[in-house]
Amino acid sequence: MTVLESRGLGKRYRPRWALTDCTLSVPAGHVVGLVGPNGAGKTTLLHLATGLLAPTTGTIEVLGGEPAASPAQLARVGFVAQDTPTYAGLSVADHLRLGAHLNRGWDARVARDRIDRLGLDPGQRAGKLSGGQRAQLALTLAIAKRPELLILDEPIASLDPLARREFLQSLMEFTAGNQVSVIMSSHLMADLERVCDYLIVLVASRVRVAGEIGDLLATHHLLTGARRDAAAVPPDWQIISASHTDWRTTLLVRTSSPIDDPAWTVAEIGLEDLVLAYMSQAADPAPGRTPALEVQR
């Protein structure tokens, strides 16, 4: 079962494509990090997944169904939008009542417990809450409808470090105790590193890499050796980035076969560096063997 399956998915805002040729198959049971610089198309992809937007090209299925097509489909997906919108004039308790009235699967006990634990005053208007409290309220609404998939769009971008940690902790407590998949976006890998086990890197409206983080780390290698042409490497190596000094060449390659050329010194790469390497790739790489951006170090 996949939580998100897209083929040739694209979205155009009049002159500009916000997302192009996005083909993904995200298996269930993961906490998926969607990373990319600002304006890469993360929000567009998540809005397509929640049905807030309709695709210009291609198809997208979420949990096997068309996004937002029916109340049943809506009930299966929880969404916390960017900047965690809430009704400023409604109280915390009103928001819980809203959730109870609009969701058949509403779990009132979970909602109440969370509000109690967060120390939110039920009579407080949402407009008077701090950014962190508002994000927690929005997360509570999304969680208490008991979704199979929780989608969060930059939920912690505007929060202070303490509120970030508390938010992620809430999220982790929820996913640990429930059969739920999560897709959350951020422009900072550091936000996601602790909580995600699956990664999608989106740059300039295209998906650069997607996969389980364990697999990605196992198949990406940082090689250093005597200076040589990046083209003269085995054909099953996908070069993600290459940099040269006068004598040395450093390559980030993706390959599933073992590196047995003794000319290379092999080092493992950290997740953050791996993401940065993909983010700094040229805007429009050809598929397959990637001509890498040359970075002088």
Place this chain on the structure above:
Amino acid sequence: MIWLTWRQFRGQAWLACAALAVAAAALAVTGLHLAHLYDISGIATCHAHGICQTVANTFIDQAGAAYGVLFYGGIAVMYAVPAIIGVFWGAPLVSREIEAGTFRLAWNQSVTRTRWLAVKLALIGLAAMATAGLLSLMISWWASPIDQALPLAAGPNDHAVNRFTPLLFGAHGITPIGYAAFAFTLGVTAGVLIRRTLPAMATTLAVFAGALVTMSLWIRPHLITPLRATLALNPANINGVANASGGRLKITAFVNIPGAWMLSNQTITASGHTSVPATQACSPSGSFQTCNAYLGTLHLRQLVTYQPASRYWTFQWYEMAIFLALALALAGACFWRVRHGRLS
């Protein structure tokens, strides 16, 4: 969804109820006095004595002195209420959710956005129609003695003011219900299309005013083919003699068909000409009396087109139906846009 709609709307709903209560109290007290003035004026039995114009004029003078401000104020309120509903209930309904981003919260509950919009449009639309309908009922009841006396008070030499008069027509009866439904959905549509509250409010007001003016000036007179009549001209009703080309004279005269909406009025000669030969009697040096006496010998006729008083309610129903149909069309546009359009 009904709960959320009510929760978001209840402040405005209570405000509307309070305003209706205040209006009801003010209109009840003054309306009973007005009805009393009408009862003692003798208008009800005036036909038997042939004194209708006199007693009706007395009553209109009395009512005007006591309640003229309230009468015209009521008309102003009846036009203002649909406009206010469109601007303050309609325009922000969706645009405020777009501006605050809360539609993303609302549309990700287990309720389709079509249902979300349908409940909001239906409940608040009905509230809008009920508000305008109740207010119009009160004001129409209040003004009914004046509406009844106006056609009687108008002499043959007066410009007929009656409930067909464009300003009065839209302020009494059932047309305000159609106006309110139209203004509300117009506001919602403007909000959905423009996506910002203030410009949507301004657009709503401008388009609503334009629609009312267009309706009353250019469309309403033609909703039903007017009646045509050729009436013998009473020289006493002549109010204008003007030089026309070819040394001829053009005659204009009042005509009054009680309670009717006069659309056109042309003076013609027995042979069908629209002007009469110039004569010494009607030269600038001659007197009005000699001229009128001369014109009286010509057996002039008046060709008039008009909508008779009996068509008043037919016109009211037509106009309400037209605006309800427009409201439905706009609601359809909102649904289409919310389902297929990009709001963010």
